[in-house]
Amino acid sequence: MSDTDGKKTLGLRSGSQPGHVKQSFSHGRTKSVVVETKRKRVVVPKPGEGKGGSGSGRVTGDPSRRPAGISDAELERRIQALQIAKAREAEDAARRKAEEEARAKERERRRAELEAKEREEREHQEALKAKAEEEARRAREAEEAARKSAAAADPTNAAAAQPLAEDGRGGSKPGSGSRRADREAEERRNADNKGSKGAREASGRRSGKLTLSQALNGEGGRQRSMAQMKRKQERQRQKMMGKQDREKQVREVQLPETIVVQELANRMAERVGAVVKSLMNMGMMVTQNEAIDADTAELIIEEFGHKTVRVSDADVEQVIDTVEDKPEDMEPRPPVITIMGHVDHGKTSLLDAIRNTSVVSGEAGGITQHIGAYQVTTDSGSVLTFLDTPGHAAFTSMRARGAQVTDIVVLVVAADDSVMPQTVEAINHAKAANVPMIVAINKCDKPGANPDKVRTSLLQHEIVVEKLSGDVQDVEVSAITGKGLDQLLEAIALQAEILELKANPNRAAEGAVIEAQLDVGRGPVATVLVQKGTLHQGDIFVVGEQWGKVRAMENDRGERVKEAGPSVPVEVLGLNGTPEAGDVLNVVETEAQAREIASYREQAAKDKRAAAGAATTLEQLMAKAKADKSVSELPIVVKADVQGSAEAIVQSMEKIGNDEVRVRVLHYGVGAITESDIGLAEASGAPVIGFNVRANASARNAANQKGVEIRYYSVIYDLVDDVKAAASGLLSNEIRENFIGYAEIREVFKVTGVGKVAGCLITEGVARRSAGVRLLRDNVVIHEGTLKTLKRFKDEVAEVPSGQECGMAFENYEDIRAGDVIELFTREEVVRELN
The missing domain is CATH 1.10.10 (Arc Repressor Mutant, subunit A)
Structure with a gap:
């Protein structure tokens, strides 16, 4: 159709239009993208347009012009839907406008932040530049001052080395050549920087700081972030300062x-x-x-x-440092003196008199049951370290341990008691350790004291004192009156001077564990005598199968100390477990080394125990099992306050028993009695023995519920006696026979209903109805049994005295003859006890 006919020409219109959308990225960067926008065709009815008007096909309100088949209701519904769509479109447009405004505000905020950061960075760079210029200026001034001083010292050399610049008045100005050289160097650096900048721009790489325009109007795809650019700048700065990456170290x-x-x-x-x-x-x-x-x-x-x-x-x-110390590094150290002797000979009382304290009153039963370590300062200013060892027979290992770490042994012998078994044992320990000995004859104030008897008794053990022309010092002392204490200290000082005791304090510490215990509030605690080096707070150490870090140290007076030198006894806190008394403490560098050494030692100990258990044949195991069946056992569980006491108790328990009964220690340890100890005792039917410890609340409740006996002791005498008595109860009673008489058979009669009856004469003792009898023929026992009847004439009697005749019949035995002898005896049970 043409326009000349008054009608519009039909044609195709483009459904889309080109547009530009700006995309936003991180760090304030954006990018413009070309997109196509499609328009939606909306049909809106216009009044006055008919069905065949312009050919647009719009719906009108005129029924004669609307499309066929459309009713008024449908037309009204379509109009309402169209209005609703328009309203929704207007709302969407308003919302998009608000979102766009919010995004614009966010972009403005980010732009302001970037500008502030850029300004701060620029100020920082300017400050650094100003600082560098100031340092360069100071360096030039210092150099110029040095040249001036050199010129003043030698004008001829300075004139030859420094060219002079002519000034406007015909004079010369020193230093102008230096400033000209500085300007030329600065121009060369600027030219180099410009050249490198041009090269970087030619290669398409950005240099320098990231500006705001570059961040917002970046083109050419993805670009580096601010953090990446800062890292790159930092690397370049370090490279310019000479901090190159170090080469990998081969280890x-x-x-x-x-x-x-x-x-x-x-x-x-x-x-x-x-x-x-x-x-x-x-x-x-x-x-x-x-x-x-x-x-x-x-x-x-x-x-x-x-x-x-x-x-x-x-x-x-x-x-572990095992390097021998150099002689020039050695310094004098205090001597370590061990007090040894028989129980109740006054060892602790003597040490109390020296220390002016009272320790013996705090010991249970008045006897020492732990190794005590003390330091004493004499009136002359010398320092002495004393170790007090128990004298009871059960503490043999403690005395041996004290002798191993000591320099001098003071053998205490009571003047009224002379040499006793533990005195001899102490002498043997001192000889085995090869340490000098000083004899202190104590209790000289008692009326029955006889010091000469002590000196003579010591001769039997090859101890010859000075009073008997020997080389062993002897001092008569009294812990009560203080007599001879000064002479004893002088003897110790003299012996220490002869020994020339020295140690190197400036090395890793090494020491011996004198005692160890598990303290409820402080954890595992070890009493350590430092032998070499100095132990500091914070040192990492390994001791036996345990390791730790010195958390704190306390001296013998309970005071906290930061370090402990040679011959100083301290309590060390910070162990991961309770070590064995006698273990050696060594300081190492790292915690990993200490843990590794302790783990290795623990595994080695386990392997050793396993190897000892496996080194038996099947025949040996069967023989042992057979022997165990014939031996009664008394199982016990032992908990003590310190390691040395537990060790002494176990050794004492091993000595109790014989071929019929023995004591078996199921478990021993250090610390309070716990619920696990009660469980072990219940499973084995054993009592729990606590030595200077108590059971906690849960353990007491478990013991009451399970019927486990808990016995507490504070003196080792009582403990050993009670266990020995309990073990004695497992022994079978001894049957003893008591001879009561002899009877000689004179005639043998046959009695109806009774059998053969022997007519006897009681030749010795007495015959009783309840007694046992043996029939002897030619002094050979041919029968042993009991009497069936004992008659005197026709009467049954209970007893027939010597010199009288009687009739006897044996129970279930009738082979009796005239001339046989009857031996009469009684049996009784005797309760046995362990010695």
Whole structure:
């Protein structure tokens, strides 16, 4: 159709229009993108347009012009839908406008933040530049001052070395050539910087700081972030300052048979995560706390570029410093004196008199049951370290331990009691340890004291005192009156001077554990006598199968100290477990080394015990089981306050018993009685023995419910006596026979209903109806039994005295003859006791 006919020409209109959309990225960057916008065709009825008007097909309100089949209701519904669509479109447009305004505000806020950061960075750079210029100016001034001083010292040389610049008045100005050289160097640096900047721009790389315009109008795709650019600038700055990346250090890694992943990473100085990742790449899903074998660890070490040094498990102890001290490093140290002797000979009382304290009153039963370590300062200013050992027979190991760590032994012998068994034992310990001895004859104030008898008794044990022309010092003392104490201290000082005791305090500490206990409030506590070096608070150490870090130290007076030198006894806190008394304490460098050494020692001890248990044949096990069946056992559970007391109790229990009965210690330990101890005692039917300890609340309740007996002791005498009495109750009673008489058979009669009856004459003693009898023929026992009847004439009697005749008949035995002898006896049970 044409326009000349008054009608519009039909044609295709484009359904889309091009548009531009600006995309926003992180860090304030945006990008403009070309998009196409499609328009939605909306049919709106216009009044006055008919069905065949312009051919647009719009719906009108005139029924004659609307499309066929459209009712009024449908037309009204369509009009309402059109209005609703228009309203929704207007709402969407308003919401889009509000969102656009919010985005614009956010962009403004980000732009302001970036401008503030850029301004701060610029101010920082300007400050750094100003500082550098100031330092350069000061350096130039210092150099110029140095040249001036040199010129003043030697004008001819200064004139030859420094060219002079002519000024406007025909004179010369020193230093102008230096300023000209500085300007030329500055121009060269600027030219170099411009050249490098142009090269970077030519290569398409951005340099310098990231500006606001670059961040907002970045083109050319993805660009680097601000953080990445700062990291790059930092690397360049460090490179310009000469801080180059250090080369990777190749380490020699000591590798035992097994090693924990974290320890392997520490020895290589690598990150634990990198080591775990490398192991996962090898197919091993392990954590940092798991152990791997040496072959796998060697592969990891080679992968990280280090060298492997294979060591055995025993080599872990090589980190302990065993270097001999140089003579020039040695310094005098206080002597260690051990008080030894028989029980109740006054050892602790003598030490109390020296210390001016009262320790013996605090000991249960008035006897020492622990090793006490004390330091005493004499009137002359010399320091002495004393160890007080128990004298009871049960504490043999304690006395031996005291003799091993001592320098001088003071043998205390009571003047009214002379040499006793534990005195002899102390002499043997001192001889075995090869330490000098001083004899202190105590209790000289008593009326029955006889010091000469003590000196003579010591001759039997090869101890010749000075009064008897020997070389062993002897001093008569009294702990009550104080007599001879000064002479004793002088003798100790003289002996220490002869020994010339020295030690190196400036080295890693080494010491001996005198005693160990588990304190409820402080945990495991060890009494340590430092022998070499100085022990400081915070030192990491290994002692026996335990390790720890010195958390605190206390001296013999209960005061906190920061360090302990040679011959100083201290209580050490910070152990992970209770060590054995007698263990050696060594200070190591790292916690890992201490843990590794302690683990190795613990495993070695377990292997040793397992090997000792496995070193028996099947025949030996069967023979032992057979022997055990014939031996009655008294099981006990022992808990003590300190390690030495527990050790002494166990040794005493082993000595109780014979071939029929014995005491078996199921478990012994240090610390309070716990619920697990009660459970063990219940399973074995054993009592729990507490020595200077008590059961906690849960243990008491469990003992009451399960019927387990708990016995408390504070004196080792009472404990040993009670256990010995209980073990004696397991012994079978002894049957003893008491002879009461002899009878000679004169005639044998046959009695109806009774059998053969012997007519006897009581030749010795008496015959009783309840007695046992033996029939002797030619002094050979042919029958043993009981009497069936005992008659005197026709009457049954209970007893027939010597010299009288009687009739006897045996129970179930009739082979009797004239001339046989009847032996009469009684039996009684005697209760046996262990010696």
